Amino acid sequence: MGEYTEVATPRLITLDALRGFAVMGILAMNIVAFAMPEMAYITPRAYAGETPSDLAAWALGFILFDGKMRGLFSILFGASMLLIIDRAEASGRDPASVHYRRMAWLAVFGFCHYAFIWWGDILFLYAAVGCVAFRFRDWEARRLIIWAIGLFTLGVAIMTMAFGAQLAAVRAADTASSSTELVEAGRAIRAEYASMNEGVATELALYRGGYLPILAERLDKADSPLIMLVMNFLETLPLMMIGMALFRNGFLTGAWSRADYRRVARHWLPPGLLLTLLVTWVQWRSGFDNLVAINAFLAWAAPGRLMMTIGYAALFVLLIQRYASGTGMARVAAAGRMAFSNYIGTSIVMTSIFYGYGLGLFGSVDRMTLYLFVIGGAAAMLLWSKPWLDRFLYGPLEWLWRSLARRSLQPMRRTA
Template identity: 75%
Template sequence: MTDDNGNRTERLITLDAMRGFAVMGILAMNIIAFAMPEMAYVSPRAYGGETASDIAAWAFGFILFDGKMRGLFSILFGASMLLIIDRAEAAGQEPRSIHYRRMAWLAIFGLCHYYFIWWGDILFLYATVGCVAFRFRKWEARRLIKWALGLFTLGVVLTSLFFGAQLAVASAADDPASPMAEAGQSVREEYAKIDGEVTAELALFRGPYLPILDERLDNAVNPLVMVVMSFLETLPLMLLGMALFRNGFLTGTWSTHDYRRIALRWLPPGMALTAVVGWLQWRADFDYIVAVNAFLAWAAPGRLMMTIAYAALLVLAIRRAVGSALIARVAAAGRAAFSNYLGTSIVMTTVFYGYGLGLFGDVGRWTLYLMCLAMWAFMLLWSKLWLDRFRYGPLEWLWRSLARGAVQPMLKAPSAQ
């Protein structure tokens, strides 16, 4: 949306800049998964947790970033989805066909991302859940929030029961007299296999491309498993995004007092809960079963609280700095978030995997954060330069052209530059 001079309105700059901060924040956690075996993301015991400095780096990421930026990105996906639906309706177009074409192509992009680039794809998840979220598009904000919180709570309860049962059974392995001792030992043995999987991952990702591709094809159902595992987290977050777009929260129309109130209400308890969950993992010496429970269930309430608080703080920061060079660059990164997300996967796998620089498993956690800063700088540099000349990021243009069935204009008109 632009004004009469071809400039993007403040409402969209707020959304774009928040999306830019989110896609940058996602990298702060994903870089661990790019550079180390998968379980290292969940527990430093698996890899990269040998020193007190490593544990501090893990705690820094777990408390401040883990799940919060992905949560914010999911919220913004719901908001952007609703924005596109509203635009289509205002233009007299059929929003249903536009939406489902977009989601179909996003699913294809996601599957290509998973199979050919990186195992940590979320695009297929977003496309699948986005098809369901479309059914809620006409609901008013209060109803969306109630359902979002209800579904999110249901997801936390079910996940806690499932993985908590594993933890309870595994605890019985220490008591030979317990009737559950044998079952507990079996659970322990299954989780003990993680160490062998870490060794196998190190060999795989330090090697050439084709074995990595073969491994992905052998695990072709993993994108569907991700949908099942994450559905009751992702759908509620998208519904929250739709609600917070409807009520003006994400577009910056609330008062400064209200944004501060939201941040102060949810950030301290959210951070405290997350810190407690982190302490429980440390106290358990990062036992794998405890770590999985913490990652998938116990940390979820604190993550949601902190995600909402972060959103409020970001709106305040963006609104205060709107018009600055930094916010213009972050907003550009947000407008090209699709290109930045996939582009980051290409760059990072090339840096870390054996068919590139081969640094997989060789870089410490704090050093990875420095590499993250370098990638952030690159995002901020190229996104603004590109969008000063072109209407869309390269992958945004491709997605839009495919979804509309026609090549979209790419170059900006001289009057819009």
């Protein structure tokens, strides 16, 4: 490697704090996947949906958090990716080499996270999609947004047709005029989705047990990160492109006026919330049918999720601008600077609490009570991140990722 001069650049508190809010907020939905069988994340009918409190907690998560914090995380990943590319160019390094090494190691981290810690990893997905997003780094903001909306719409259309066709087949099979073949197809689809609930007992036994059976199950399904990539590509890539655009036009760096951020929030948040409420009602009206829930999760809720994600971003920026000089916001920004360590650390802590090789609480905590664990997890991030960064330049995993990507140990401890 040739030598280069590192260009000193100030931290962008807006980006850091936004990332802090996102990494804390994503736990509000991930907590269900940590603590309950997988289908419980998608529908309360599968598990822990018997009481009004359970249903209220599900609705709260679905309406306010589901996909929105992950969406914000994806947008910020695109923005941070572009920031690092710009800094690499400014310091005389090859941006492609810098970027692809970072993505390669992120993919390794992601697969290890999936295999050895928790099945819900998104880092492998981000690494793979990030390799594609790099191709759009020189596009202007308007072009990025237009293409992102087009790709996002295409993804929603594909999911709607694919899973909507299954729903239509099941509905058609219930009519007297349907052909024998259609009736059989509809029954097969219905049986397949009904069998998802039967897997709950298997998951309860698995995650209440020891570590080695859980590890064996993950390694047996080693293609899961690739399946997740295929299923989420046309949502994640557009979100990263939007992040790149919003970094380019100054939205994510706090360069817009407060009036502009308020306008964006008013424009996007109410219609997104209304669409999300409608999808929530459709699921409730169906009795939380598994097939309806899958359609809602993968297709119908997506437009509302995107709108609310943009609206949330505007509101968060307004909040950050107002309290930028406060100690509380400094702690949020520190949590964001250590988002990688906090994300993986949360997985380690929560699986240790809920899985059988830890405290063994899997499947035994109701949905509303799980929010106490979310509050505790967020508090832990706020408590430890700033004191760590007061002594060290990077979070522990950020330092390791940086050292591996640069192929040399990076300085860690702050000097006086």
